[in-house]
Amino acid sequence: MQGKKNYAHQLFVSVNLIDLVPADNFYRRVGDAFDLHFLRKATEKYYGKGGQESIDPIVFFKIMLVGYLNNINSDRQLIAFFLAIVFKFDRFYIFQNCRYYMN
DSSP: OOOOOOOOOOSOOOOOHHHHSOTTOHHHHHHHHOOOTHHHHHHGGGSOSSSSOOOOHHHHHHHHHHHHHTTOOOHHHHHHHHHHHHHOOOHHHHHHHOTTOOO
16 A cells, blocks of 8 residues: 655744854854963953843854954954854845845
């Protein structure tokens, strides 16, 4: 008897982003080469005690490092760079179609 698979779309998909990054990726190698945990203690005095938590200083440093290594001077261009990587969009397409983009 011939069977037929009834395909049902999954509402939620579990994906681990670490598994999607190749082992020889440049940024993975840079992340493995540097231990940036000293940044938390070094920047502790610049953070307040109350209010919402800010971005982790290690994450912020890594974002700035990516911007520096790719000669990205603008925060919007940096966000577009990450969107292009994650969603495989063309950065030019993001700039042309983002209603908040202004020179």
